[in-house]
Amino acid sequence: EVQLVESGGGLVQPGGSLRLSCAASGFSLSSYWMDWVRQAPGKGLVWVSRMNSDETTTTYADSVKGRFTISRDNAKNTLHLQMNSLRGEDTAVYYCARSYFYGSGYGFDIWGQGTMVTVSS
Amino acid sequence: QSVLTQPPSASGTPGQRVIISCSGSISNTGRKTVTWYQQLPGTAPKLLIYSNSQRPSGVPDRFSGSKSGTSASLAISGLQSEDEADYYCAAWDDSLNGWVFGGGTKLTVL
Numbered sequence: 130e131v132q133l134v135e136s137g138g139g140l141v142q143p144g145g146s147l148r149l150s151c152a153a154s155g156f157s158l159s160s161y162w163m164d165w166v167r168q169a170p171g172k173g174l175v176w177v178s179r180m181n182s183d184e185t186t187t188t189y190a191d192s193v194k195g196r197f198t199i200s201r202d203n204a205k206n207t208l209h210l211q212m213n214s215l216r217g218e219d220t221a222v223y224y225c226a227r228s229y230f231y232g233s234g235y236g237f238d239i240w241g242q243g244t245m246v247t248v249s250s
Numbered sequence: 251q252s253v254l255t256q257p258p259s260a261s262g263t264p265g266q267r268v269i270i271s272c273s274g275s276i277s278n279t280g281r282k283t284v285t286w287y288q289q290l291p292g293t294a295p296k297l298l299i300y301s302n303s304q305r306p307s308g309v310p311d312r313f314s315g316s317k318s319g320t321s322a323s324l325a326i327s328g329l330q331s332e333d334e335a336d337y338y339c340a341a342w343d344d345s346l347n348g349w350v351f352g353g354g355t356k357l358t359v360l
Binding site: 166176179246 | 251282283285286287288292293295297299300302304306336338340342347348349350351352353354
């Protein structure tokens with residue numbers, strides 16, 4: 130079964146760090162672009178970061194640039210999001226999503242269940 | 251404030267047809283294809299429409315999408331109670347070099 134399972138969320142103090150993981154099964158991460166999308170409580174979806182299939186290109190939203198780093202462990206088929214210098218506004222459910230190219234455009238066709246990150250003292 | 255503009259709410263009765271709009275600019279919906287996602291309460295989003303009007307396998311043909319210029323629309327016909335959810339449009343933005351989403355539309359089936 131093709132699926133993504135996130136882990137690593139939790140409660141962290143402002144200024145702290147957290148590393149999220151997204152374990153993929155049923156497909157190889159090295160064949161797809163992968164993204165992180167977050168959703169603050171009661172709010173809408175916001176794109177955070179992406180990595181291309183061969184790890185040569187990583188892109189970040191301005192709100193997290195310089196603080197978050199997307200990476201991949203090919204041996205474990207797992208995507209990571211290292212989050213440093215966390216702020217209250219980073220509080221959200223974080224989803225990893227597979228970006229599938231349909232020939233004329235991309236779409237996030239597979240989503241994880243999400244992992245909650247709470248930044249609070 | 252979201253880059254793409256959607257109405258915050260929409261409603262309809264069972265069997266009706268509802269249309270949700272999504273407005274952007276030349277750098278996103280104008281040049282790039284639009285995708286739509288359905289998020290049922292307490293669950294992860296699900297891809298509903300890609301490339302403006304295409305449905306992934308398994309999505310009922312009651313759902314249809316269209317795009318004209320910098321605006322896109324999601325139409326849901328034969329409204330059912332299980333369609334009650336939040337709906338989001340999204341597109342890549344060439345200027346921001348990232349994905350942008352609409353603020354979401356909460357659909358209520360009366």
